[in-house]
Amino acid sequence: MGKGLLIVISGPSGAGKGTICKRLLEKNPQIMASISATTRAPRSGEEEGVNYFFIDHNRFKNMINNDQLLEYAEVYGNYYGTPKKYVIENLEKGNDVLLEIDIEGALQIKEKFAEGIFVFILPPSLQELKSRIINRGTETEEDINTRYGSARGEINQVIKYDYVVINDDVERARADIEAIIRAENCKVLRVHEEIKLRF
């Protein structure tokens, strides 16, 4: 049994990463979701080790200094990051790990863990992207314009990824990612050692 795959699902805000990952995990309970660490306080209903690892500022700084994070970012004074340990332990056990993250985070991960599978989620069009951000109803007009404005530049980053999935239909996009995982498990470079043992 080989190691698991790290599947990094990324793309611009409004592309639908979250919905796709939710469906993927529902349909494939053997896939583990990566859990982020954060210095922000837990919100009502959030559980330690389920939604996040809640840690204090000092500990987070230590994790940065000791290279224990695959990526991290500061957002409004709070830190968010992906602990290496949880991901690596699951991969070693043979579990596939799913990691949903923005483009900046994905590119940080690529530098530290190039053997990951980097999937870029695209909206069907830029118009559709804008309506999705507006329809969330959670962002101010300024936020909407900022996010939409950066989307075009973000889409240029697609060339740094392995795969592109266009999210015009969530179930089709989910099935695309399932096919990508299945195909990656057939890659000669991933199974060559096992074949040498078997034949």
Add this chain to the structure above:
Amino acid sequence: MGKGLLIVISGPSGAGKGTICKRLLEKNPQIMASISATTRAPRSGEEEGVNYFFIDHNRFKNMINNDQLLEYAEVYGNYYGTPKKYVIENLEKGNDVLLEIDIEGALQIKEKFAEGIFVFILPPSLQELKSRIINRGTETEEDINTRYGSARGEINQVIKYDYVVINDDVERARADIEAIIRAENCKVLRVHEEIKLRF
């Protein structure tokens, strides 16, 4: 709409390439099977342009000299080869083309058409490979030993391929190849031009 994919299905004799390709084509009528050219005479029931392109020795030699074949081989005095034209025309139309071929032929194709997807079909074990060759009942004992003897060396060629599919179950193997085709259609390098036009 991008170009189609050339899917080369290869592997040792007895691995089950033929059965898998048959099922793949039955379930995916949009995939075109490549048609070989041969200098041997048509057998009863074989149709020109369906089973083979039947051509004479001189024409075959001309095709070799004019680089009109993706690969060719001489078997018991007859020539067999894969005409480029049929494959390329279908790919240009956006059709995926399936090509079932032995390992020597696949490696010839890789030299001329490296952008193909090279899939190596493995039997579950060498023992199983031997029983399959025996159970065909079409080969002499000498043939069986020759084929079995070369299988081990052939399996070492797997490293030159992109994907490995273990044929312990035909339907599972077929679904693996379908996933490989679906994933390849999501590869950034294949769809990048289209994305640039769309966004």
